[in-house]
Amino acid sequence: MAITTTVIGAYPKIGDELPLQALRRALHERDRGGIDDAALDAEFDTGTERAVREMDEAGVDVLNHGCIRWDDLFSSFVRAWRNVSREALERWFDNNTYFRVPVVSGALEVRAPATVREYEVARRTTKRRVKGALCGPFTFARLSEDRHYRDRSALALAVATALRAEVDALGAAGCDLVDIEEPALARWPEDLRSGAVRRVYDVLAQGSRVGIALQLSMFPADAAIEHVAQLPVAQIGVDVRSRPTRVLERISLERQTLVLGVVDARNTKLESPDEIARLVETAARRVDISRLWLAPTTSLEYLPHDIARAKLRVLAEGARTALAAGGAR
Template sequence: MNTTVVGAYPKISDEHQELRRALHKADRGELDDAGLAVAFDEATEWAIGELADVGIDVINDGQIRWDDLLAPFAKAWRNCERGPLERFYDNNTYFRQPIIKGPIETDGQTLVRDFTFADGKLRGRAHLKAAVCGPLTFATLTAEDDHYKDLETRTLAIADALAKELAGLGAAGAKIVDVEEPALAAHPELIDLERAALARLAKGGVTVALYPYFFPIDKIIEKLDVPPVGILGVDARSRETSPKAIERLGAWKGTVSLGVIDARNTRIETPRETGELVDAALKQLRDERRLILSTTTGLEYLPHDVATKKLNALVDAARAAKGVPA
């Protein structure tokens, strides 16, 4: 049974402070853009090394360069910019809301360089996937829109832009791209709009792993079985109602990435806890090949030392599911 992670990895640790020092130097004008880029590359290599060495099967690049989930796209897309700070859902973190000045345009290369760099440094130690912000999340968190007339038009335009990003990543070698879509979990009433947006992502030509995290999705699982979604992320840990989603997995025909490790809680899961969730999921899926074990969201919400313990708990859960001693 394979393992994967979702979202961003902690950018620093007690022993690894180089990126923090580089950012401080850049703020003081003591480090130019080229020097800062090197620091980001080194931090990325450190992050993917940790993820691979602990035994995670499918990793991302740690999203070390991302200021927040929306930032890479708000920075790179033409007629978009970053605006006011806002709290990111119910987390103690903040992001900058996008501002849309005109029609969104992209060459589809926003993340290609970073993906290629990470893939080269990984050297086959794990499989590398890519990730993008979900169209509904970008659209609903936009602060100002001077161009698109309503949420639907804006969401679909963003989906078209993301389809180009997926195509670019696919051409660079990405087989799977995570679409991180917390807005869908927060607003399940927008499921029809999400389905329309996902249909446009099919133009990207890659397998989409849809992660609607932070809130329960048990009431909409059966409506998400639409191309190009081949993998559905299901949080089974972080809220009291989250395990209810497992009961609905029989309606899902693809692969499930089951969030058995709570990435927003410092408590380390026990093998018994993760094992019960795995057993419950397999009763619905009836095929262990359709089950991947994952974190519920990005480990960036935890201190680095806790994050590494969470990774070990995730790997142990997968080994236990295979009948391999931890």
């Protein structure tokens, strides 16, 4: 038996090494008209392959595609849907990063799959399991400017309907698990008291062979965990590292896998394998080891490239240490 390790969200696109500057140069050249979309797409594919190989080499068990094409959590989906555009820059929660606010001007319609190409690139690059990555409907609804539905729950349901088409497209490409990043549900857990949450996740999950992994990143999930445990999702991810939390005292999962965020993706300080093992020991009192996965607390893109790679190596070593120490008994 082993403890499964995984990643969440975006991997660093740019680094100090010369090869890691290629994507930045390509984006600049595309803006100048020096290369066409096909050349930029090829560079994105190369960046995706690099990210996947690095995650693989670090020993991570379940990978994603690194979200190399993404400008922010919403950008790929805004480009793939009708009647929504990217407008003003806003700060991403309490991070020193920014996103462009989605502005919804009409009923959302899917033009084309947003993430299937990068999933397929990742899958052909590794023999390990690869999962998908999607934005969360409630996070999209909370952080967008809605000029059409004028109701947060209605917008979240429309987003979920569009995302379900993406889930189905990923499933057809061979994907069996997708992350749904919902930091807004951890930040505003009052949204979970609405019946709309169940309806939204029914749209995403019902009748699908693709498992849904609900990732409550960025904030403590203490007030959210009891509510999300009732949703039709296969996995629930919580941050147990970056901020004070008592979420492990509140968790009672009968069927879902618990994904523990055990390495801080917003702090350059490296954790030790023993620190990770202690968190596993605590969690194993509440959830059986067969339903425990380990991950970073959120996207690794907030870290320098070399630190992100080191964090993944520590993550893999921490999983081995936890098992050897008997913390999973």
